[in-house]
Amino acid sequence: MIYLDNAATTLKKPLSLYPAVLKNTIINSANAGRGGHFYSMRASEGIYETAEAISTLFNIPSPEQLAFTPNATYALNYAILGLLSRDSHAIITQMEHNSVLRPIHKSCDYTVIKADRHGNIRLTDIKKSIRKNTKLIVCTHASNVCGTIMPIEQIGKLSRSHGIPFLVDAAQSAGSIPIDVEKLCIDLLAFSGHKGLMTPMGVGGLYVREGIKLNPIITGGTGSLSQSLTQPDFMPDILHNGTLNAPAIISAKKSVDFILKQTPQEIGKKEHFLASRLFENLKNMDNVTAYGSFEKGNHNGTVAFNVYDYDSVHTSEILNDKFKICTRGGWHCAYPAHQALGTEKKGAVRASFGFFNSVSDVAKLTDAIYFISKNKSFF
Template sequence: MDNAATSFPKPEAVYRAVDYFNRNLGGSPGRGSHQSTLKAGAVLLECRELLARLFNIADAAQIAFTANITDAINIGLKGVLRPGDHIITSSMEHNAVARPLYGLSQEGVEWTRVPCRPDGSLDPAHIAPAVKANTRMICMLHASNLTGTILPIKDVGQIAHQYGLLFMVDSAQTAGVLPIDVEASHIDILTFTGHKSLLGPQGTGGIYVHPRVKLRLLREGGTGSASESLDQPTIMPDRLESGTPNTPGIAGLAAGLEFIFKTGMENIRRHEQELTDLLIRELRNIPGLKIYGPGDSRLMTAVISFNIAGIDCGEVSLLLDQNYG
């Protein structure tokens, strides 16, 4: 399976949590004071608190749920950047970052991509020279979905902090398998997906926003709070959570988080490294096969990209799926 794109199978508890919510609760959080609504709200609260524990976030209310991490990234980038601002990223960013930034660059936002090495790694010493007088933000993925290469977010966060810049992290490939500490890494905006290493259902994700960051709203509407006012609520997470959330999915995400805490993230990481090392070792015995990325499980996630000389990668994928999928 392509675990750079999603995780499967999920822990059994994730399936049970989604099914239990749909069969026994079914309420819409914040839309009333009856038991099913209150219990639905408790599901969101529990998941928020688990996420805050995972990422060392002081106030769980600063976490808003989104449809997915792409939604969260758009909220972060478009909520901060204005024409005339400058942003720095690595050259390895996913299209979830690159496409919004390309669109913003057409509207006057200046964008600098700091080149990575051929294996996808980044020298943090190359970040500071890219800072300009109008630099507003540094945005960076924690690990590549193509090569698995882990980027030095703690070092880059320190640079952002030193220059008084906002630091935004795309944790799609790492949340749940690598430690992320928003305080230690000076992360102002953290975006995450629920369905990859957090082991939750698809259609779940979210964004952490430091209290000092004021985002321009991309969406407004019903929140179940302050309904007598036409003004969008200013408090978090209501400010960023217009519309009915995917509460069954969030129930499943909470179960995925519980599984991670019970199993131990360090144990999950160790197991992935063992599998990665084994696969890389055996792949290197295949003539004409080229591995992209570090080729060292200490420097990467469990994502391995490769090509075989003379064979189209689509054909290789089809053969593997037909024979071993």
């Protein structure tokens, strides 16, 4: 099988991760931050070391400002629901995932910045949408549908100049696009581990800049201030409710170390190259439409495409069944993004490259799409 669904989760991980998961499941399954025994302390120190490595990766000033969550969705919900109230206004883009859209929709009044047919937005539209009660600007770093990379640094500077917290959804960029929270003026950064960071599942996180106060939406045991009926108000305990996934988080350091060694620049460069090559192949193919900002060059390793006006789910199914290639059809939990691309009726097929994919995978997918486009009998 050829795996091209890295935007959903990376299947292949760094080799150093696998023995670490086994080892940490055996020796680090104690409850971190609960009690003072040897195993608990060792797990706590292991978790801290992963927080340190991630802080290095994103230039987070202090690991204490980073909370681990089960995934990016939890991190985004903690940030959005923790900052907004009914009388707030928020700004999001049309390219957001449901993990941003849904918590925003249930929280407050909001403005959606329209994207063009390649997934690009305009900074001026954000600027014009700022109101007196705008309490949050949220933007995905890269579209999970077509891979278009957003102008995060410019949005960050704009947000900072207006004193509005800026939340970045880095689910599609962490590990493959350099992220410096200081340089990019990011106040809150939500990320998943199991995608570009190549960690085990069950690892995600939220960075919260010092000084930003969240209302905790989940409360419970934190291993601190136990005599109080209210949640600790300091990071990371305010978000560290219940037992952390210590074996996965501690093992995740192996993945982050691998990324720090390879560097996000180089990983992103490789994924960008593979996606560009596929896009070029598809662009010259009759009856095939590819989407995204490839002409401008601001895209990651994801390509969305359709063959004729075929059902994207069915095309993806044929790629799986007949050609042993894993892609994803449908709307990718981001329907408004599909409206921007013009694929709202049938969705699109998404091929997303990871660090362990090769040029040969591009060639095999290109051949398969060509074959499908020439054989209507498939449908």
